[in-house]
Amino acid sequence: MEDKNLSQMQKEIDNWANQFTEPYFPPLSRMAAMTEEVGEIARVINRMYGSKKNKENEGIRDLEEELGDLLFSLVCMANAEKIDLRQAYERKMDKILKRDSYRWERKDNQ
Numbered sequence: 001m002e003d004k005n006l007s008q009m010q011k012e013i014d015n016w017a018n019q020f021t022e023p024y025f026p027p028l029s030r031m032a033a034m035t036e037e038v039g040e041i042a043r044v045i046n047r048m049y050g051s052k053k054n055k056e057n058e059g060i061r062d063l064e065e066e067l068g069d070l071l072f073s074l075v076c077m078a079n080a081e082k083i084d085l086r087q088a089y090e091r092k093m094d095k096i097l098k099r100d101s102y103r104w105e106r107k108d109n110q
């Protein structure tokens with residue numbers, strides 16, 4: 001399996017989407033789609049670790065699938081809004097490494 005970076009993922013999905021007359025859903029529909037995927041992740045997690053363990057065939061593969069669905073929705077949102085996810089990632093990591101540097105207790109040797 002090819003290891004793709006964020007730019008490659010955004011380009012691949014944009015190329016796929018642009019073959020259609022309406023490449024991306026309207027903004028509120030995109031938000032609803034992302035929210036649906038988060039809910040599906042919650043359902044899988046609840047069945048894996050919560051009290052609702054009534055489907056023995058749900059597990060890590062289902063979680064992988066739903067995380068993939070959410071990643072796709074996230075990239076669609078970024079593409080439709082012309083957001084570079086590499087830049088978004090760098091901004092987030094900058095916050096974590098600087099602003100939040102002392103937020104969590106570290107292991108003794110770090």
Ligand SMILES: [Mg+2]
Pocket residue numbers: 037040065066069
């Ligand atoms: Mg899904």
